[in-house]
Amino acid sequence: MSRFIFSLIILVFLAVILEIYSFQAFKTISKNKLIRFGFLAASILVYINFFITVLSYDRKNGQTPQFQMSMGLVLTFLIPKLLILIILFGEDIYRFTVKLISSISNSETQTIPGRRKFISQIALGIAAIPFVSFIYGIIQGKYNYKVLKYQLTFDDLPEAFDGYTITQISDIHSGSFTNKEKIQYGVDLINEQKSDLMLFTGDIVNNTADEMDDWIDVFSKLEAKEGKYSILGNHDYGDYMDWKNPEDKIKNFEKIKGIHKKIGFELLLNESRYLEKNGQKVALIGVENWGKGFNKAGDIKKASLNVNKEDFKILMSHDPSHWEVMIKKDDFNYHLTLSGHTHGLQMGIEIPGFFRFSPSQFVYKQWAGLYQEFGRYINVNRGFGYHAFPGRVGIWPEITVIELKKA
Known part of the structure; x- marks a missing residue:
């Protein structure tokens, strides 16, 4: 049971990190709050459904279609966001490197460069590929x-x-x-x-x-x-x-x-x-x-x-x-x-x-x-x-x- 709880804690921590970076990507490309918070709300509903399913799961019943669907939806949302994390984290390394070089070469205080819109667009565009693929895979694939x-x-x-x-x-x-x-x-x-x-x-x-x-x-x-x-x-x-x-x-x-x-x-x-x-x-x-x-x-x-x-x-x-x-x-x-x-x-x-x-x-x-x-x-x-x-x-x-x- 302790291993199960530890796994859930790790999953929650990973989900929080992924949601922070995904929200930043949406925030960078759009000022529309419906877009920025809509996808976040959908993700939260998927997580809630997953945790309710897992916590009420009885191994005596085996893997039910309901259990499999909750797992599938979590993967559908997590894997694309993992790509967003990788791309934006790479940009963060670049931003902090620029900040560090500027600080060393110039005594004046330098601000960290802002997140670039086109990088967020690239991240979301790449993430859309597995997202759409997973939706297709569940419905028809x-x-x-x-x-x-x-x-x-x-x-x-x-x-x-x-x-x-x-x-x-x-x-x-x-x-x-x-x-x-x-x-x-x-x-x-x-x-x-x-x-x-x-x-x-x-x-x-x-x-x-x-x-x-x-x-x-x-x-x-x-x-x-x-x-x-x-x-x-x-x-x-x-x-x-x-x-x-x-x-x-x-x-x-x-x-x-x-x-x-x-x-x-x-x-x-x-x-x-x-x-x-x-x-x-x-x-x-x-x-x-x-x-x-x-x-x-x-x-x-x-x-x-x-x-x-x-x-x-x-x-x-x-x-x-x-x-x-x-x-x-x-x-x-x-x-x-x-x-x-x-x-x-x-x-x-x-x-x-x-x-x-x-x-x-x-x-x-x-x-x-x-x-x-x-x-x-x-x-x-x-x-x-x-x-x-x-x-x-x-x-x-x-x-x-x-x-x-x-x-």
Whole structure:
């Protein structure tokens, strides 16, 4: 509790500093009190809403959409003001430097130069970019589904699977959803790909099985010609809830596993299946969650017990750190690994073929998209849903379609 209170004190202190500098920027460019105090009043309302939500927050209920929205609004207001602070603080350094030089070179008392209007205009103009982006991300960006298609070529792919297509989705996080029409649009877009196989790589809920109750009818419509398989993610174990007793957590976990069957997916729990086509086969392996710093229920050895080393192998593992730490160098040769988990932090900049950035890359070496090392591939899906922050800014929800080709 003391750590929580300390964090709130730090947040309040930071907010005060940011508001002082932001108010100075507005004051410099406009004498209109409605503009100067209007934005300040909006910020105060956002802070009040956030603190009321946080102080009344009960971990037994998990992250509700209301909690996520209050967090999203705070970030929407704080991050642009952080840019204002950086720019105006830089100007303050310049102003005080001019004052210091003048004082040294001239015995007369020198006043500190006034804040320059064009600097405040630049600061507000730059801050407007993330502000508008965050508003868009919360309203529409989280539904801006993108279909990303890859063609991967392998020497040892069985000929019968040449041209075989896989649709990967990940990180549904149904407990965050609020708009059924938009989610239905995303599901329809998945079905439009008409892939041979559909694979879901974990995190069907945020915390509890009942989060999926209103969405089973939507996701049960997902279709694939030759089957649908799934695995668990870190959120599916209920580890982020304060449970009344261990039995409730166990019951919830069993219900979450049952959800997969209700929507037509076969859940792989450290086990494998063979996909057969014209007398040839490919091994599909699904591990439970294994994450660096997270639940390590995944057991790759157990999951691969019935698989031969020479088989062509597709591995589903929720957390890409599993691939980095254990899979990519494994002599058993897992040809293609499909992961999710990172969401690309739901914030970043991606200009295909030129530039990619997200704070997620400071935590995960493989944070979004397709990677290849040692002749093996991993695709880190950016996720279908959203969590914590109720939107997406620059890192859009993803539907991956992979076509396998024989070299």
